[in-house]
Every structure is written in structure tokens, then in C-alpha cells.
Amino acid sequence: xxxxxxxxxxxxxxxxxxxxxxxxxxxxxxxxxxxxxxxxxxxxxxxxxxxxxxxxxxxxxxxxxxxxxxxxxxxxxxxxxxxxxxxxxxxxxxxxxxxxxxxxxxxxxxxxxxxxxxxxxxxxxxxxxxxxxxxxxxxxxxxxxxxxxxxxxxxxxxxxxxxxxxxxxxxxxxxxxxxxxxxxxxxxxxxxxxxxxxxxxxxxxx
Numbered sequence: 203x204x205x206x207x208x209x210x211x212x213x214x215x216x217x218x219x220x221x222x223x224x225x226x227x228x229x230x231x232x233x234x235x236x237x238x239x240x241x242x243x244x245x246x247x248x249x250x251x252x253x254x255x256x257x258x259x260x261x262x263x264x265x266x267x268x269x270x271x272x273x274x275x276x277x278x279x280x281x282x283x284x285x286x287x288x289x290x291x292x293x294x295x296x297x298x299x300x301x302x303x304x305x306x307x308x309x310x311x312x313x314x315x316x317x318x319x320x321x322x323x324x325x326x327x328x329x330x331x332x333x334x335x336x337x338x339x340x341x342x343x344x345x346x347x348x349x350x351x352x353x354x355x356x357x358x359x360x361x362x363x364x365x366x367x368x369x370x371x372x373x374x375x376x377x378x379x380x381x382x383x384x385x386x387x388x389x390x391x392x393x394x395x396x397x398x399x400x401x402x403x404x405x406x407x408x
Contacts, residue, residue, distance in 0.1 A: 211246045211269040214276060219307050219400060220248055222392035223335055227304065230333055230387060230404050233257055236302040240295070240325065243308035247273025247281050254280065261295060286312070289321055301327050306335040307400070309374075310365040319381045323407060330407045332383060338390060338401040339368045346397070371401060378405045 216224070227249070231239075237259055241250050244262025246269045253260040254277055263284035264270055273281040282292035286308070290296070303322045309315050322332050347353050358364060375385050383405035392399030 211266055211272055214246050214248060214251070214272050216248045217245055217307075219335065222399060223306060223402065224249070224252065226389050226391055226402055227306070227333065227335075228252070228256070230402075231258065231302070236331065238298055238300045239302040239304060240291075240298070240300045242284075242286065242303060242305045242322065244273065244281065245269045247276065249304065249306065250280060251276050261298065263292060263295070286318060286321075289317075289324075291325060299327055300325050301330045302333070303330070304333045307337070309334055310336045310367045310369060311363065313366065315367060316377055316380065319377055319383070323381050323383070326407050328407065331386075331404060332378070332407070333402065333404045334374065334378075335391070335400050335402045336369045336374065337365065338398040339370050340396055342396045343398075369401075371403070374401075374403055378403070382408050384408050 231253075239253060239258055239260040241260065241262040244250050244264045245266065247262050250260045250262040250273065260280065262273060262281045264281075265283065265285050267283055270281045270283050282294060284292055303326060305322070309318060312318050319332075326332065347356055357368075371388060378385060385403055385405045387404035389402045390396070390398030390400075391402055
């Protein structure tokens with residue numbers, strides 16, 4: 203049986219979502235303000251490697267031992283195994299003054315997403331920023347999935363480790379607000395407007 207945590211990491215190549223998210227993500231960052239970045243759920247480390255190559259001070263954690271092993275080959279000392287259900291960072295990262303957390307395509311897999319947002323809050327300095335990407339769901343996209351009978355494929359219950367939460371802009375904004383974050387930026391990524399593959403929300407800790 204395949205281990206869902208490993209999610210098919212076999213190389214340091216970009217994951218599918220990076221093909222339509224990377225430029226937008228990097229555009230939300232500023233070298234002078236986003237000085238200590240943590241990628242929670244970094245997978246094979248591709249995003250962190252890109253950020254390091256651009257001069258950012260970035261680290262990554264993931265539950266996948268295979269993904270972290272791949273990531274460490276390019277940048278030793280920057281990647282650590284972490285189960286996101288545990289409410290502490292790896293000891294090597296506990297004193298890093300993170301001002302930015304990025305989490306791409308993770309929150310839709312979590313049973314308790316508000317606990318995850320609270321965990322992010324606890325790792326950030328006052329005024330810190332959180333960038334989350336997750337599959338987009340809104341009225342037009344959901345209606346189209348229904349009309350063309352695509353829900354069984356879109357939310358296949360046999361997908362081991364698949365999506366268990368569906369997020370709209372409204373619901374993710376509410377979850378962030380509940381934890382003391384203020385949304386300061388929204389972008390849709392991939393496809394035409396309102397049929398986006400994913401959405402990207404940047405929020406600031408009040």
C-alpha cells in the first residue's frame with residue numbers, strides 16, 4: 203500500500219501546483235520585509251529552494267520523509283520532518299524569528315484547519331504574514347461540476363490522502379479572521395476567473 207504522506211515525491215522537480223502558482227507567490231514577497239520564511243508542508247522542497255536561490259532566508263517542513271530526504275540533497279540544514287498534527291516545530295526551528303509562513307495545497311487535507319491556522323499564528327512574530335494556497339471553490343465552479351457530473355472524479359473518496367475540506371474565499375477568510383488574521387491579498391491561480399484551480403490568500407497577523 204502506498205504511503206499517502208509521501209505523495210509521490212521521486213525527484214526535486216516542481217510539483218504540479220507550482221506551474222501556476224510560483225510567480226504569483228514570489229510576487230507577494232519582499233526581501234526587505236519577508237526575512238525568515240517557513241514553508242509548512244514543503245513536499246520535496248522545490249519552493250524553498252527557489253526562495254533560497256533568490257536570496258530569501260527560507261526553511262521547510264513536511265511529514266514526508268522521502269520528500270525531505272530529496273530536499274536536503276540541494277540545501278542541507280534547511281529541511282526537517284514534521285507531523286503537522288503535532289503543535290511544535292522541530293527543535294532546530296523553534297528559535298527562528300519567522301515573519302512569514304507559506305503553506306501551499308495543505309489546508310484542504312487537514313481535519314482541524316483552524317488548529318493549523320492557530321499553529322501558524324503561534325510561530326509568527328507580531329505583524330507576521332501567512333500565505334495559503336488551496337483549491338478554489340465558488341458558485342460557478344461548483345455549479346459546473348454538478349451540471350457535468352464531475353464531483354465523483356473531483357472528490358474521489360478512494361484517493362488516499364486526498365482532499366477532505368472544500369474552501370471558498372469566504373470560508374477561508376472567516377477561518378483566518380477567527381484566528382486574528384486580516385486578509386490583505388487574494389488571487390486566483392490557473393484557468394479563467396472563477397474557474398480557478400487554486401486560490402492564494404495572504405493575511406497579516408493583527
